[in-house]
Amino acid sequence: MKTVVTAKLKLNTTPEQFKALRTTQLAYRDSLNYVSQYAFAHGKMSNAVRLQDATYEEIRLRFHLPSQMACSVPRQVGASYKTLWTKVKNNAVHRKEGKTKKRYKGLDKAPTFISPTLTYQYKKDYTFKKEQQVSILTLEGRVIVPYTGYNKHVALIQRGAEIGASKLWYDKPKKQFYLLVSLAIEMADPTPETHKQVVGVDVGMRYLAVTATMQGDCTFHSGKQIVPKANHSARLRKRLQKKGTRSATRRLVAISGRERRLKQNTNHVVSKRIVLQHPQSLIGLEHLTDIRERTKRRKGKNAKQRKANRTFSKWSFAELHSMIAYKALLHRSMAIKVDANSTSQACPKCGHTCKENRPNKGLLFVCQNCQYTLHADLVGARNIAMRTLLIRQDWRGTGLLSVRAFCVGR
Known part of the structure; x- marks a missing residue:
């Protein structure tokens, strides 16, 4: 039996590495939105294989993503559409049973991806090096970045824990990159x-x-x-939403975090x-x-x-x-x-x-x-x-x- 934990690793980047990672993130997000628009225009498609066949070359040419990232984009979009279709079907059942009168509107327009968080595949997009360093793929090639994290998580990585996919997350207020790595830990079968x-x-x-x-x-x-x-945050958020100014929007972002x-x-x-x-x-x-x-x-x-x-x-x-x-x-x-x-x-x-x-x-x-x-x-x-x-x-x-x-x- 295995359980999965997420290791949050802080990336200590140089200005050049920071710029390369940020550019890659934004390109990945733009490609997600492009594939989302394509899927919506072609019958709200959720099949990742068909999406990849139809959009792979355009992703490579327009957004200059490496091959593995260009494969990850249609998978992520397809998974999102599958989730939305499940919600639509569940909503139809609930409406038929009289549990709700509201119609789910998640597929009335193409989903928009706002977060620039991107997905890395282990040994294809990123690998771990000695001396607490990680090699990460960007649009400009690989960069080797030192990292720090929770001691127990770092020990699991260094001792050969089963490592899965990771996500490159950007903390905008702190202007800091983090790598969220999935670690599978072997556990004894319960009885x-x-x-x-x-x-x-x-x-x-x-x-x-x-x-x-x-x-x-x-x-x-x-x-x-x-x-x-x-409760106080909810009341403050309500007042700021009514105000609707740019400064109110910035304040809403800070409050939500x-x-x-x-x-x-x-x-x-x-x-x-x-x-x-x-x-x-x-x-x-x-x-x-x-x-x-x-x-x-x-x-x-x-x-x-x-x-x-x-x-x-x-x-x-x-x-x-x-x-x-x-x-x-x-x-x-x-x-x-x-x-x-x-x-x-x-x-x-x-x-x-x-x-x-x-x-x-x-x-x-x-x-x-x-x-x-x-x-x-x-x-x-x-x-x-x-x-x-x-x-x-x-x-x-x-x-x-x-x-x-x-x-x-x-």
Whole structure:
């Protein structure tokens, strides 16, 4: 079993190397937009092979990209169109079932690639050298650049870890290049015997994460200090968007970066605490895919409904889940997805499920059948833990994991 981690390497470039990398990035982005326009004009094509056959020569002539990069461009565009087509089909199903009235508009016009981040293929576009140096392909040929990074990641690279594709990312405010390298790490195959403890994780806004074990232990990870900052950023962003000036736009870019870093750092801290508190555990996470379409919160156009939608869209729970998943593998644990339906409305004692179990949709859970009373988020975590326990018991009895493991690189 393998898990994939991303090593972020800081490139210490000279002015000439900086210029060469930046020029290559912009040419790559321009070629992405050219192929995107071509795909849109020819039936919103998503087949990477057909796109490459039709655009390869033009990419080489017009943008002067090396051969491997010219092959990577149609693949990336084709993958983007496949994703958009999947969203269109899912939206059609949801509209037919009455879950939403909105039509997905992602393919109404050709997707535009704004980020200049480009993809490098290992041993074709870039290779690692001795003394912490990397050879990178540009429009002007290869450049050898020294790099620095997290000691453990650098050690994995030097010790012969399985290296995959990488992305050249440019931090515009700092005017700094980073190479994001995929590293595959070999892990021992999980068994029920190696995951003795079961943990349920419930995510939310008041508490970013609440954990519960089958032994009755629980932990609350509050968002009291973080969520107000996110709310402030949302209000400030709304005012700046209404203003619409160039200085307001620059300010919006700075705010978006700060907010993204705040959420990412918080998710890193919370996920690390959860994994370190529960080593060698089977961690249950809610299956939240299409949760916005599956909930009734989106129905209605009044201010209260719109505010509720904004509130539940502010935090990146998918990012938190992915961080828990890959950190769990590194600490001999594993995260899986379980059904998220009615986790905070079902009584963990008698099983009675109804909306009235949460009076006024508050933090207090009161079972209308047996009068069992508890914190609503803790009830959700306990229900997730019990569903995870059922999966573990089935795994132990059959030898097969009955649900797809939510593991990075699995």
